[in-house]
Amino acid sequence: MxxxxxxxxxxxxxxxxxxxxxxxxxxxxxxxxxxxxxxxxxxxxxxxxxxxxxxxxxxxxxxxxxxxxxxxxxxxxxxxxxxxxxxxxxxxxxxxxxxxxxxxxxxxxxxxxxxxxxxxxxxxxxxxxxxxxxxxxxxxxxxxxxxxxxxxxxxxxxxxxxxxxxxxxGAGSKMKLVVNQVMGDMMCALGEGLALAQAAGLPCDNESGLLKVLELGVVSNPMFKLKGPKMLEGNHAPNFPLKHAQKDLRFALQLGDDLDVALPLTAAANAAFLAARKDHGDDDFSAVYETQKPPSNSPP
Amino acid sequence: MxxxxxxxxxxxxxxxxxxxxxxxxxxxxxxxxxxxxxxxxxxxxxxxxxxxxxxxxxxxxxxxxxxxxxxxxxxxxxxxxxxxxxxxxxxxxxxxxxxxxxxxxxxxxxxxxxxxxxxxxxxxxxxxxxxxxxxxxxxxxxxxxxxxxxxxxxxxxxxxxxxxxxxxxGAGSKMKLVVNQVMGDMMCALGEGLALAQAAGLPCDNESGLLKVLELGVVSNPMFKLKGPKMLEGNHAPNFPLKHAQKDLRFALQLGDDLDVALPLTAAANAAFLAARKDHGDDDFSAVYETQKPPSNSPP
Amino acid sequence: MxxxxxxxxxxxxxxxxxxxxxxxxxxxxxxxxxxxxxxxxxxxxxxxxxxxxxxxxxxxxxxxxxxxxxxxxxxxxxxxxxxxxxxxxxxxxxxxxxxxxxxxxxxxxxxxxxxxxxxxxxxxxxxxxxxxxxxxxxxxxxxxxxxxxxxxxxxxxxxxxxxxxxxxxGAGSKMKLVVNQVMGDMMCALGEGLALAQAAGLPCDNESGLLKVLELGVVSNPMFKLKGPKMLEGNHAPNFPLKHAQKDLRFALQLGDDLDVALPLTAAANAAFLAARKDHGDDDFSAVYETQKPPSNSPP
Amino acid sequence: MxxxxxxxxxxxxxxxxxxxxxxxxxxxxxxxxxxxxxxxxxxxxxxxxxxxxxxxxxxxxxxxxxxxxxxxxxxxxxxxxxxxxxxxxxxxxxxxxxxxxxxxxxxxxxxxxxxxxxxxxxxxxxxxxxxxxxxxxxxxxxxxxxxxxxxxxxxxxxxxxxxxxxxxxGAGSKMKLVVNQVMGDMMCALGEGLALAQAAGLPCDNESGLLKVLELGVVSNPMFKLKGPKMLEGNHAPNFPLKHAQKDLRFALQLGDDLDVALPLTAAANAAFLAARKDHGDDDFSAVYETQKPPSNSPP
Missing domain, CATH: 3.40.50.720 (NAD(P)-binding Rossmann-like Domain)
Known part of the structure; x- marks a missing residue:
């Protein structure tokens, strides 16, 4: 140089x-x-x-x-x-x-x-x-x-x-995969939480429902705040397309395979995103929620 | 009254x-x-x-x-x-x-x-x-x-x-279970991220490693900030005992079962906490990382 | 006596x-x-x-x-x-x-x-x-x-x-749960195999397809022989209702929880059966395949 | 020709x-x-x-x-x-x-x-x-x-x-991957069954224990008969090395990814084999049981 x-x-x-x-x-x-x-x-x-x-x-x-x-x-x-x-x-x-x-x-x-x-x-x-x-x-x-x-x-x-x-x-790309692995797992965790709360008849909104409770607690994070309300509305306009999120989870799993690190939680998250990919690949990765939410649920 | x-x-x-x-x-x-x-x-x-x-x-x-x-x-x-x-x-x-x-x-x-x-x-x-x-x-x-x-x-x-x-x-207890389900999944997700990063030879610390990168991004949250550095040190002094965290995941899964909601990510998280329970049940729930981290890893 | x-x-x-x-x-x-x-x-x-x-x-x-x-x-x-x-x-x-x-x-x-x-x-x-x-x-x-x-x-x-x-x-009931855990996992494994083969355009039948190959190999078993062809036809007339099979998987997981035994494969199988339970609870437990098979698949 | x-x-x-x-x-x-x-x-x-x-x-x-x-x-x-x-x-x-x-x-x-x-x-x-x-x-x-x-x-x-x-x-190799996916899942299912039975204090042997009960039922298959008793003895002399079995599961998951087929059970099985690979990669794939069995268990 x-x-x-x-x-x-x-x-x-x-x-x-x-x-x-x-x-x-x-x-x-x-x-x-x-x-x-x-x-x-x-x-x-x-x-x-x-x-x-x-x-x-x-x-x-x-x-x-x-x-x-x-x-x-x-x-x-x-x-x-x-x-x-x-x-x-x-x-x-x-x-x-x-x-x-x-x-x-x-x-x-x-x-x-x-x-x-x-x-x-x-x-x-x-x-x-x-x-x-x-x-x-x-x-x-x-x-x-x-x-x-x-x-x-x-x-x-x-x-x-x-x-x-x-x-x-390669080190920078590996770090990126780890970050996206954590992020993908977290999105999937939020989706399961919203699904469970909805099925239980609990409010989910960010005024006095699950999203608000999460926001007040130790797991409060910008992604939940930004995506949570949109997920409840069924608004999955893409910031980060689901098919890319799933691809990064797959790459993270492959990296784990190369390094003798089993990632069972990430494997489950990857399966969830993969199941959503066919119908929601171009939507935001928050659309994994569409396959997690209770079937009869209509947007509140 | x-x-x-x-x-x-x-x-x-x-x-x-x-x-x-x-x-x-x-x-x-x-x-x-x-x-x-x-x-x-x-x-x-x-x-x-x-x-x-x-x-x-x-x-x-x-x-x-x-x-x-x-x-x-x-x-x-x-x-x-x-x-x-x-x-x-x-x-x-x-x-x-x-x-x-x-x-x-x-x-x-x-x-x-x-x-x-x-x-x-x-x-x-x-x-x-x-x-x-x-x-x-x-x-x-x-x-x-x-x-x-x-x-x-x-x-x-x-x-x-x-x-x-x-x-x-019952509604309050259900909400609590959902919150702890999201939290347990997230702790497990962080543990897998730290394990993968460590195995990949990446720095994990909160100065210039994975924890810092996570802190700067959209998934930044108080729990990662508080627990992450302690996990790297192997310090699992209990705020929330692992056996209680695992119990709440189990109850959340049971609630999902009652309500026809499959929670595959949470099921994987529960399996991880359960595998850690025998040796780390009284440690903080961050000790799930002890069963996730690469075997040869020594604290940095 | x-x-x-x-x-x-x-x-x-x-x-x-x-x-x-x-x-x-x-x-x-x-x-x-x-x-x-x-x-x-x-x-x-x-x-x-x-x-x-x-x-x-x-x-x-x-x-x-x-x-x-x-x-x-x-x-x-x-x-x-x-x-x-x-x-x-x-x-x-x-x-x-x-x-x-x-x-x-x-x-x-x-x-x-x-x-x-x-x-x-x-x-x-x-x-x-x-x-x-x-x-x-x-x-x-x-x-x-x-x-x-x-x-x-x-x-x-x-x-x-x-x-x-x-x-x-209690010992007899525990053995029963273990047997049904193995059986439930195997049904789920067969379903994933059939789903993968179908999506890959491979024949699945028991004349010259996957079921025949399985029958000739070391995993050949009466359940695959009996249920496999019916699954391909979408015939899930109940011998063992899916809701009972799922209940037994849940009980097996609970037994594992009581005994400090993590069963991540069974947890994934349970999630699959649970996802199928709402629509197929009274069908045979082979109906888990209905939620596993490729969406566009029509019976051969 | x-x-x-x-x-x-x-x-x-x-x-x-x-x-x-x-x-x-x-x-x-x-x-x-x-x-x-x-x-x-x-x-x-x-x-x-x-x-x-x-x-x-x-x-x-x-x-x-x-x-x-x-x-x-x-x-x-x-x-x-x-x-x-x-x-x-x-x-x-x-x-x-x-x-x-x-x-x-x-x-x-x-x-x-x-x-x-x-x-x-x-x-x-x-x-x-x-x-x-x-x-x-x-x-x-x-x-x-x-x-x-x-x-x-x-x-x-x-x-x-x-x-x-x-x-x-490619079709032949795909069929092979499907067969090995079913086989790998089944080995993992047997391992969890043996682990659960052992932890419950139930006999596992093929005279009057779990292996015998399985042999008499609809899931009876040559692999369980051949491998089951060896697994209890800790004898994992390789017929099919675990690292090859894990590789095939990974390839099957990759094939599923290519074809929009989520395979959550197989993903969990792959994680189990991967966790066992470092210590047991050259042993028979039955050695996945070594990471599943209760820690205090000694061969019967």
């Missing part, structure tokens, strides 16, 4: 997450070269920041134009579709910071491919969804090239409220 | 919880007649508040001397041992407020027995442990006699930061 | 199981006094064996008329409804052999009640359903009064192909 | 399974060219059948010398190590029959690679272990090249008591 701070950054993937992240950088005066599969979204961003933001025609063109390129693709499929073009443009002096949630293995493969072309690679999956992305409140869970981590800390600091370096490539 | 507020209250059970609760009442100037199996604890309290607090020789003597008696026994066994003496003294005008966490069925039985002697009965199990009991920050989850609930609201308000009335007898 | 063999036996409960069992005894020349809630069924049996079989008007009348009375009620509710009448007639020299599948605790209570009236009590729950009951191929799992066990061994030998004495009262 | 039956067959992998299978073919007069990583085992076989069996120096040499080559490698690792040498020798007219238990995906990859070199490929994983391999009682679960299946049916008939063709490549 060069010692001086890069003056221009690349950004591939201007979707739900990427748009907010890129805007945080632009607001702080960073120059960006952006690319998006749906070019309209990239063009829209460039139109908002004409002095700072330009649109490239391919991921490779982004990489060619910038020292450091952030990639924020939402799925393994999207990541795999974009990576070859990115890779083609990598050469000595080029750095890639990948913010997607992928398996540790996939991160290792990408690092190896980038390193084979003398580039530097940092995994930086994020904890947080659309809202935190827009307000610069993400949490970056990094692994891989330590020097690159130090170079991009200012930018991670703009896009996030905290960032961590956990060591060798 | 008499319309005027009682001038004197009974309190049976001056244990970990009861002592803090009784002291809250005494601090606010309520006169108490107390009883405890280990009389020394009752005497100690009376010595601290000689003008307000006197010691009775039996639970029945407490009831005989007061219009309203609070009972705070920690287990079903303790409750069953004390109740006959309480019951014997019940007659018209006597009211019993039972704050133990028991099954809905047991609460119904006690209400029926009290009602058969013309007494009034309110179940008022609490959410919260030793700390909140001492500082008057419990949450009361009430069911049963509505008029009695209104009479004792001032005292519940002294001992707790919130109180709820959920309807007929 | 008298040393000489009884010349006449009582039989309370001439239902699906009891009828076959009673007929086995009659075919071997035993004299029976029978009682059934639906008196028509008892009368029908008496009409078939006019020299050997007479109908009593109450369970107590049966007990009063015979030294040894077999009880074969299908549920706890039926058993509890009949027992008071039975008990009332018990005195010294009277023996009760209860063949229902109840909890160990219930058996202990009944034994205590019978013993308090100087009677003898043997629990003798059976493994086997309608077919084996008719052909005298049941298996009796006994506990309680050893001398009574020896007295009725000839009759157990007529109704069953094997009988076991496992010791103190 | 040529219409005429091959006069000579190749056999790669003369291990626990392969040795018995190869001997069955030799006994029936088939000429074999064999290869094994540990050449001594191949040489020993050749010495026993000097007229029929010759040893090749590499898998590729086997393929080069024969029209049809059977491969029987015990693990994915062994299979992956051998396949490149096999593949190198494949050309038009060469056929590969792979009898390993691998993922459907791996079978598809091998088929594709063989097809790219104009060869034919049949997957033929087997149900059955060492004993059936020696006595010609395996069950072949085939998928892939139908014409090749017809060509080798005589040889499959020599090595096995039954063989099935389930369609396109």
């Amino acid at each position: 060069k010692a001086s701070a890069p003056s221009k950054f690349g950004f591939c993937g201007i979707g739900i997450m990427g748009r907010g992240m890129a805007q945080c950088l632009l607001k702080e005066g960073r120059s960006l070269v952006v690319w998006n599969r749906d070019v309209a979204k990239a063009a829209e961003l460039a139109a908002m920041y004409p002095d700072l933001c330009s649109v490239a025609e391919s991921p490779g063109e982004v990489v060619a134009a910038c020292d450091v390129t952030f990639c924020m693709l939402s799925t393994l499929e999207a990541s795999e579709a974009v990576f070859p073009s990115v890779l083609e443009a990598v050469c000595e002096g080029k750095s890639i910071v990948d913010c997607a949630t992928l398996t540790p293995q996939r991160m290792i493969e990408m690092r190896d491919a980038v390193a084979a072309r003398q580039g530097a690679f940092l995994e930086a999956p994020v904890s947080g969804s659309k809202g935190p992305a827009e307000t610069g409140n993400l949490i970056f869970l990094c692994g891989g090239d330590r020097a690159l981590y130090e170079v991009v800390r200012p930018e991670l600091g703009i896009m996030g409220k905290a960032n961590f370096y956990f060591g060798e490539i | 008499k319309a005027s507020a009682p001038s004197k209250f009974g309190f049976c059970g001056i244990g970990i919880m009861g002592r803090g609760m009784a002291q809250c009442l005494l601090k606010e100037g309520r006169s108490l007649v107390v009883w405890n199996r280990d009389v020394a604890k009752a005497a100690e309290l009376a010595a601290m508040y000689p003008d307000l607090c006197s010691v009775a020789e039996s639970p029945g003597e407490v009831v005989a001397a007061c219009d309203v008696t609070f009972c705070m026994l920690s287990t079903l066994e303790a409750s069953e041992a004390v109740f006959p003496s309480v019951l014997e003294a019940v007659c018209e005008g006597k009211s019993i407020v039972d704050c133990a966490t028991l099954t809905p069925q047991r609460m119904i039985e006690m209400r029926d027995a009290v009602a058969a002697r013309q007494g009034a009965f309110l179940e008022a199990p609490v959410s919260g442990s030793k700390g909140p009991a001492e500082t008057g920050n419990l949450i009361f989850l009430c069911g049963g006699d509505r008029a009695l609930y209104e009479v004792v609201r001032p005292e519940l308000g002294i001992m707790g930061k919130a109180n709820f009335y959920f309807g007929e007898i | 008298k040393a000489s063999a009884p010349s006449k036996f009582g039989f309370c409960g001439i239902g699906i199981m009891g009828r076959g069992m009673a007929q086995c005894l009659l075919k071997e020349g035993r004299s029976l006094v029978v009682w059934n809630r639906d008196v028509a069924k008892a009368a029908e049996l008496a009409a078939m064996y006019p020299d050997l079989c007479s109908v009593a008007e109450s369970p107590g009348e049966v007990v009063a008329a015979c030294d040894v009375t077999f009880c074969m009620l299908s549920t706890l509710e039926a058993s509890e409804a009949v027992f008071p009448s039975v008990l009332e007639a018990v005195c010294e020299g009277k023996s009760i052999v209860d063949c229902a599948t109840l909890t160990p605790q219930r058996m202990i209570e009944m034994r205590d009640a019978v013993a308090a009236r100087q009677g003898a009590f043997l629990e003798a729950p059976v493994s086997g359903s309608k077919g084996p009951a008719e052909t005298g191929n049941l298996i009796f799992l006994c506990g309680g009064d050893r001398a009574l066990y020896e007295v009725v061994r000839p009759e157990l030998g007529i109704m069953g192909k094997a009988n076991f004495y496992f010791g103190e009262i | 040529k219409a005429s039956a091959p006069s000579k067959f190749g056999f790669c992998g003369i291990g626990i399974m392969g040795r018995g299978m190869a001997q069955c073919l030799l006994k029936e007069g088939r000429s074999l060219v064999v290869w094994n990583r540990d050449v001594a085992k191949a040489a020993e076989l050749a010495a026993m059948y000097p007229d029929l069996c010759s040893v090749a120096e590499s898998p590729g040499e086997v393929v080069a010398a024969c029209d049809v080559t059977f491969c029987m490698l015990s693990t994915l690792e062994a299979s992956e190590a051998v396949f490149p040498s096999v593949l190198e020798a494949v050309c038009e007219g060469k056929s590969i029959v792979d009898c390993a238990t691998l993922t459907p995906q791996r079978m598809i990859e091998m088929r594709d690679a063989v097809a790219a070199r104009q060869g034919a490929f049949l997957e033929a994983p087997v149900s059955g272990s060492k004993g059936p391999a020696e006595t010609g009682n395996l069950i072949f679960l085939c998928g892939g090249d139908r014409a090749l299946y017809e060509v080798v049916r005589p040889e499959l008939g020599i090595m096995g008591k039954a063989n099935f063709y389930f369609g396109e490549i």
Whole structure:
């Protein structure tokens, strides 16, 4: 890595997450070269920041134009579709910071491919969804090239409220899987609690029902506060699609398998999300509740 | 119930919880007649508040001397041992407020027995442990006699930061079981997360490890903050004994069975707590982690 | 107990199981006094064996008329409804052999009640359903009064192909629960296998599909052979109602809880049966498959 | 495929399974060219059948010398190590029959690679272990090249008591996974049953205990008869190593994930086997019982 701070950054993937992240950088005066599969979204961003933001025609063109390129693709499929073009443009002096949630293995493969072309690679999956992305409140869970981590800390600091370096490539993705395992289990636990309370004829609302009682106690947490009332209404507009949540639980179970760690609670949660995936895969992961709630229940 | 507020209250059970609760009442100037199996604890309290607090020789003597008696026994066994003496003294005008966490069925039985002697009965199990009991920050989850609930609201308000009335007898205990089901599942989820992170060689601490990442995210909650660091140290000094947590999960599963609600996540959590019960039944329920963590793990 | 063999036996409960069992005894020349809630069924049996079989008007009348009375009620509710009448007639020299599948605790209570009236009590729950009951191929799992066990061994030998004495009262019921736990888990395992095979587009039939492959291998067993093809057809005519199978799994889990034995597989099976209970409680326990099979699947 | 039956067959992998299978073919007069990583085992076989069996120096040499080559490698690792040498020798007219238990995906990859070199490929994983391999009682679960299946049916008939063709490549491996899923679940169910019976103080033996009761009932099966008594003795000499059984459960769960089929019972079984893997991975899969049985239990 060069010692001086890069003056221009690349950004591939201007979707739900990427748009907010890129805007945080632009607001702080960073120059960006952006690319998006749906070019309209990239063009829209460039139109908002004409002095700072330009649109490239391919991921490779982004990489060619910038020292450091952030990639924020939402799925393994999207990541795999974009990576070859990115890779083609990598050469000595080029750095890639990948913010997607992928398996540790996939991160290792990408690092190896980038390193084979003398580039530097940092995994930086994020904890947080659309809202935190827009307000610069993400949490970056990094692994891989330590020097690159130090170079991009200012930018991670703009896009996030905290960032961590956990060591060798894969460590950041493993931490992300653990976080999502805990989160998925908790969503499933809340769903069972709401189901049981509903069946028992207890109020569930956040004024004087279960959600309020939970809020007042030691398990009070922002996710229950945000999602609980929506679950009762049957509103599962996606912040974090259920199919992605289930995929992360599966990856966490696979990681446990690799490491001799049995995770029976997570296995049960994964089964619940999997049972909900066919009908609710694109809904928010709170939709697991749709398969947990008493059958005769109608929204209160 | 008499319309005027009682001038004197009974309190049976001056244990970990009861002592803090009784002291809250005494601090606010309520006169108490107390009883405890280990009389020394009752005497100690009376010595601290000689003008307000006197010691009775039996639970029945407490009831005989007061219009309203609070009972705070920690287990079903303790409750069953004390109740006959309480019951014997019940007659018209006597009211019993039972704050133990028991099954809905047991609460119904006690209400029926009290009602058969013309007494009034309110179940008022609490959410919260030793700390909140001492500082008057419990949450009361009430069911049963509505008029009695209104009479004792001032005292519940002294001992707790919130109180709820959920309807007929049993409803409060059901809500308590749901809350403890969610809490037990969450503790188990945290334990699996810590186990997975440790096995993966990731830091777990609350400075720059998993606990810190969880604290910054949407699942951040007081229980993880309080218990997480202790779990890593192997410190399971009991706030909520594991055997009681497991019992409540079992009761929640039984409630689900009664109501046609399958709770597969909770069933897995219950199995984990049950597997830990023999060796860690008297430890805090966080000790479930001892059976989840990687075998070779030594405290960091 | 008298040393000489009884010349006449009582039989309370001439239902699906009891009828076959009673007929086995009659075919071997035993004299029976029978009682059934639906008196028509008892009368029908008496009409078939006019020299050997007479109908009593109450369970107590049966007990009063015979030294040894077999009880074969299908549920706890039926058993509890009949027992008071039975008990009332018990005195010294009277023996009760209860063949229902109840909890160990219930058996202990009944034994205590019978013993308090100087009677003898043997629990003798059976493994086997309608077919084996008719052909005298049941298996009796006994506990309680050893001398009574020896007295009725000839009759157990007529109704069953094997009988076991496992010791103190409750032991027979515990063994029954273990057997039904293994059986319930296996049914659930078969259901998951059929579901997975169907979803994978594999043939499942017993000619050249999964059921045939299973039949040829080390897990081949009569239950899979009998139930497998019916499950594929959606034929769940009850031999063993699902609600009873689920109840036994719950009792097995409770027994495990009492004994510090976590049974996570059985807990998952219980959750599956419980999820199926509302819609399929009166169907055969093979109907758990209805909630396991792929949603779009139509019978082949 | 040529219409005429091959006069000579190749056999790669003369291990626990392969040795018995190869001997069955030799006994029936088939000429074999064999290869094994540990050449001594191949040489020993050749010495026993000097007229029929010759040893090749590499898998590729086997393929080069024969029209049809059977491969029987015990693990994915062994299979992956051998396949490149096999593949190198494949050309038009060469056929590969792979009898390993691998993922459907791996079978598809091998088929594709063989097809790219104009060869034919049949997957033929087997149900059955060492004993059936020696006595010609395996069950072949085939998928892939139908014409090749017809060509080798005589040889499959020599090595096995039954063989099935389930369609396109991968179908045989999927069926194998389903069979092993049912088997793994059943072993886990037996283990929980034995654990519960032991804790309850019930006899478990196959004379007058749980194993005998199971043997007499509808769930009676060869696996329980064979493994049950050994489990009680703590004898887990491997027929089917636990780590392989756990791997197959994981693959079955993955297949379920691919197909939208939640398998909560199998997930619980997988967790049990995974918990046992570290200490008992090379023992028989019956060793899952070591982690299920009551802690204080000593062999009876």
